[in-house]
Amino acid sequence: xxxxxxxxxxxxxxxxxxxxxxxxxxxxxxxxxxxxxxxxxxxxxxxxxxxxxxxxxxxxxxxxxxxxxxxxxxxxxxxxxxxxxxxxxxxxxxxxxxxxxxxxxxxxxxxxxxxxxxxxxxxxxxxxxxxxxxxxxxxxxxxxxxxxxxxxxxxxxxxxxxxxxxxxxxxxxxxxxxxxxxxxxxxxxxxxxxxxxxxxxxxxxxxxxxxxxxxxxxxxxxxxxxxxxxxxxxxx
Numbered sequence: 001x002x003x004x005x006x007x008x009x010x011x012x013x014x015x016x017x018x019x020x021x022x023x024x025x026x027x028x029x030x031x032x033x034x035x036x037x038x039x040x041x042x043x044x045x046x047x048x049x050x051x052x053x054x055x056x057x058x059x060x061x062x063x064x065x066x067x068x069x070x071x072x073x074x075x076x077x078x079x080x081x082x083x084x085x086x087x088x089x090x091x092x093x094x095x096x097x098x099x100x101x102x103x104x105x106x107x108x109x110x111x112x113x114x115x116x117x118x119x120x121x122x123x124x125x126x127x128x129x130x131x132x133x134x135x136x137x138x139x140x141x142x143x144x145x146x147x148x149x150x151x152x153x154x155x156x157x158x159x160x161x162x163x164x165x166x167x168x169x170x171x172x173x174x175x176x177x178x179x180x181x182x183x184x185x186x187x188x189x190x191x192x193x194x195x196x197x198x199x200x201x202x203x204x205x206x207x208x209x210x211x212x213x214x215x216x217x218x219x220x221x222x223x224x225x226x227x228x229x230x231x232x233x234x235x236x
Contacts, residue, residue, distance in 0.1 A: 004045045005065045008035050012057035015129025022052035025073045033130035033182070041066040042073050093121040094134045117160040125167040126174050128183065135187035138163040142180070142209050143195040144202045150231045151195075158195055158225070169204025176205065180212035184220065192222040198234055 008019075008028075015033040027042035028035055028049055035057070037043060045068065050058050095118065120134040125142070141162040148154040148166075165183075167176055183189075194209050196202040206224055213220060225236040 001065065001067055002062060003065055003067070004060050004062050005040060005043050006037060006045070006047060006049060006058055007061045008037055009057045009059070010034050012055045014055050014057075014131045014133065016054060016132070017129065018052040018054065019049035019058060022049045024048065024077075026076055030129070033128070033179075039066075041069040042076070044068045044070075044073075094132075095119050095121075117155040118164060119159075120163055123164050123166050125165045125176050125179055126172065128165055128179075130179075130182045130186055134163055135183060135189065137188050137190055139191045139193070140165065140183075140189050141193050141195065142166075142205065144168060144197050144205050146197050146202070147195045147227045150197065150229060151227050151233070152231060158193065162193065167205060169208065170201040176208035177211040177215070180208060181215040184212055184216040184218060189218075189220055192220055194222065194224045196224065196226055198226050198228050 006027075013034050015030070015035070017030050017035070019035050020028045020030055025042045025044055027037060027039055027044075029038045030036070031038075043065075045060070047058075047060065120132070122128055139162045141158055141164045143158065143164065143166050145166045145168050147158075151157065165180075167174075169176065184192075192209060192213065194206050196206050209222065213222060223236065226234040228234050
């Protein structure tokens with residue numbers, strides 16, 4: 001049938017995820033860091049998502065589309081309510097840290113009153129929006145997830161003043177190099193720091209970053225820090 005339905009301009013979409021959160025029907029989802037209309041029959045054409053979009057990437061069009069199926073929407077909502085398989089907190093966020101925290105010496109411990117140094121959300125590589133505003137002029141930290149548990153002063157030493165992305169090349173069923181290439185290509189990244197464990201399987205995250213830097217066609221300063229399983233810095 002011919003009806004009014006939303007259209008998302010992928011070029012304008014910055015991957016913030018606000019429209020997906022505003023769409024109560026579940027018609028919009030995030031795919032490879034971009035908002036997508038997943039199902040025509042879930043879109044009611046009322047446009048609750050439009051005001052949420054900061055880049056005006058969403059508009060109305062009139063085209064052939066499946067009729068809005070209210071029953072299917074309700075069934076989908078009920079299915080997700082008890083135990084959603086997705087991540088409801090994956091919307092991009094940026095945090096400001098007090099200057100007093102930012103200026104703490106690197107050896108400040110949590111017992112001395114140190115606060116979190118995390119500057120953005122999400123941190124998982126596979127969940128991070130490709131064009132998030134916090135990537136502009138960022139010093140990027142790409143860390144194997146075990147490193148933060150092994151090295152006690154991780155926030156002050158590594159996260160402070162950096163944008164953080166984490167992953168596990170052994171357990172995650174995904175290829176990081178392609179996603180990281182897109183992030184580096186699409187943003188003005190100032191530097192990249194890789195923090196990995198000494199175990200051989202952790203070399204996958206170093207390899208993914210190296211591949212992404214090569215494929216991006218950019219020259220960006222980068223370094224690799226290796227953490228031992230007992231929490232010591234082996235090389236940097």
